[in-house]
Amino acid sequence: MPPHDRARHFTQAELLSVPGIGYALPAQRIEDAALPSEGWKKVDLPYTAGRELVPSAAGGERTVTDWYRIDLAGLPPSTQPRLLYLPRWKTLGHIAVYGDGVLLYQSHGSPIHNGYNHPLLLPLNATANAQPPSSVLIGVNRLRSSGSGFSTVWVGDEDALSWRYQVRQLLQVQLPFMGSAAFLAVGLFAFAVWLGKRRESLYLLFFAISALAFLRMLHYYVGGSYIPLSDDWFEWMTVSSLLWLIVVIHLFLQRLHQQPSRWLTRLALALTLACNVATLPHLSASIVSLYLFTPLLNLMVLPVAVLIFAVNLRKALRAQLPEGRLVAGWTVFAVVFTSYDGLLQNNLVSPEAVYTSPYAIIGLFFVFSYIMFQRYTDAFAEVARLNTGLARRLQEREAELDQSYQRLRVIENQNMLSAERRRLMQDMHDGLGSTLISAIRSVERGAMSDAEISVVLKGCMEDLKLVIDSMESVDADLLLLLATLRFRLAPRIESAGVTLRWEVQPVPALSWLDPNSALHILRIMQECVANVLRHTQATTIGVSTATVDGGVCVRIEDNGAGFSVDEALRRGGRGLHNQHRRALAIGGTVSWESGSAGTRFTLWLPIHRELDADKIVRRFGS
Known part of the structure; x- marks a missing residue:
């Protein structure tokens, strides 16, 4: 049988309104309600009962119970349980459903929040073989001043009514x-x-x-x-x-x-x-x-x-x-x-x-x-957008910084070249230039022989070579710098008939050793060797290194005639003062120990220098 043939839609019912006072629990059987047989009237469903503006009685709220009677005797027989489907009801009270006088359902909760917006689907007979009721009686109690509403009624099989109930439950x-x-x-x-x-x-x-x-x-x-x-x-x-x-x-x-x-x-x-x-x-x-x-x-x-x-x-x-x-x-x-x-x-x-x-x-x-x-x-x-703008501005700033860095590098290189040029010119002016000018004047006066002129020119050549050697990178390696000095001065020492004893030991690297500092060291060592060759009549010169007191010591010893260090410094010897000045410029110290057995010169250099050369020069003077 099609679903529409297994469900009947009731749009009419018989209505009986019974007045009362207050709310009462529904009776278990309809006979207990003592409903009158007269006064029923046919009404169309859905049905609404309007508000009645009446004052409340002293004994409680005046209520009305609307009884809706639906005759099911004309329904065709069915092998499935019969269900009653009520799409919606509205009242300020409760609802009770009876089948052939027996209570089948009653609403729960308070009279106000009684689930009025929930559709109702309930079985009329418990099993398929049980006889369904021949009539259904639905009691809806309400306040006279509130009114009520009652929808149409459906009676039929579960297959025909369950989907209607589910749709209504979903919507409401x-x-x-x-x-x-x-x-x-x-x-x-x-x-x-x-x-x-x-x-x-x-x-x-x-x-x-x-x-x-x-x-x-x-x-x-x-x-x-x-x-x-x-x-x-x-x-x-x-x-x-x-x-x-x-x-x-x-x-x-x-x-x-x-x-x-x-x-x-x-x-x-x-x-x-x-x-x-x-x-x-x-x-x-x-x-x-x-x-x-x-x-x-x-x-x-x-x-x-x-x-x-x-x-x-x-x-x-x-x-x-x-x-x-x-x-x-x-x-x-x-x-x-x-x-x-x-x-x-x-x-x-x-x-x-x-x-x-x-x-x-x-x-x-x-x-x-x-x-x-x-x-x-x-x-x-x-x-x-802000991140994109920030990224763009960051790129622009990076480009500007890169350009500034490139300009600074160019300026730095120019300044470095200018400083190095000034240093070389100053050194050549004080050393090589001074020597050449003295030699030229002596030659003009006829005070120097060819041999003496040759010696002066060789000294000038050595000075020039030392200046050039100071420009080479030594990578903070003092031993490499000393080896360069040995290469330059060894021929001169040997030609003077003096034996060179080289006892250099490994020493820590000097991180501050740059071309300017290297030139100071070379000048100090050159001045010391020149003094030995000119004044001591020594036959042996020894060069050694050691690590002492957190620094590096370079010693030059000879076996020639000694001299009075204090007297020489007091007389204002230019060579000794130059050595002292250059040592201070690089943060080091010089000392002399001289006697009848010879002279020991010591140059002490710090491994780590706290003050740069410019600050030391400004402190002690040039």
Whole structure:
């Protein structure tokens, strides 16, 4: 049998309204209810009972129980269990379903939060072989001042009704719950972002919107006895969350378009606080009054919300924000959906309809999530743009620095060449030049023989070679420098009939040894050897090295006639003073030990020099 043949849709029922006082538990059997046999009337389903503005009796709230009787005797036989499907019912009370006078189902929880937005699907007979009831009686109790709503009824097999129930459950309960949960999850992420960037208030406002929207939508899918709050506080929370949701959305839009409306903000805050205080649950007040006032309050809030959204959207569009058009589109749908729900809540449209406000909240979730996503991606794009600009400027600065470095290198090389040229010219002027000028004057006066002229010229050649040798790189190796000196002076020593004893030992490298310092050392050693050859009549000259007192010692010893060191220094001997001056210039010291057995000259050089030569020259004078 096709599914549509296994389900029957009832659009009519018999109705009997029985007045009463307060709420009572449903009877286990319908006979206990003592229903009258007269007074039943046929009504079309869905059916709505309007509000009756009557005062409350002293003995309690005046209630009415509406009994809907549906005859099932005409249903075709079925081998499957029969189910009853009720798409929706709405009342400030409870509902009970009887089959042939036996209680089959009763709603749970308080009379207010009784799961009214959940569709109802229940079996009429426990097994397929059991006889289904011939009639169904559904009792809906309500307050006279609240009204009620009752949808059409379906009776049939599970295959024919389960998909209808699932679709209705999805539309009325599951989608609102999933939408609000997803909204809150994204809001928590925005809150975490705000904790890291306190200046970005949009993230905090987005979180507040998601939390308030979640609280506002709770009453659509939470019901029964699962609410940890009392009815009065839960109802007050849902009303307050709606009011604050409008205020926070106003603050969000105001922060978005950067055009504050102080008068509108003060008005919204004042109305919200006033409504919160006016509807605050009191010990002497009943939740019924707040619940009855809630539909009217929602209708009164609607024009205020429209005013707030209109002002903000006008400013957003004037600021040419792309998000303004998106929010404008959502506002149109939100106003339509909210107005429709106001009519539904006040029983002015079919009670079988679905609340559309949750879908406006879901639309709000997508709209504001899109706005935050755009802001988030724009922030990343701005960071990328800034990084690109910084990288470009860094490249420009690197290019400028490279050019400056190249210019500095050229200037440094020029300065170094100029300094080296000045050093060589000064040295040649003081040494080689002075010697040549003296020789020229002696030749002009005829005071020198050819042999003496030859000696002078050889000395000048040696000076020139030492200057050239000082320009060679010795890589801080003192022994290499001494070997160069030996190569230059050995022929002169041997031609004088003097034996050279070379006892040089390995010594640490001198990191400060540069061409200028090398020339000072060569000059000192040359002056010492020249003094030995000219004045001591020595037959042996010894050169040795050692490491002493954190420095390197170079010693030159001879076996010639000694001299008085103090007297020579006091007379102002030029050669000794030159040696002393040059040693100081490179941070070293010189000393002489002379006697009848010969003279020992010692040049001490530091391994690590703290002061450079220029500072030493400025300290001791040149």
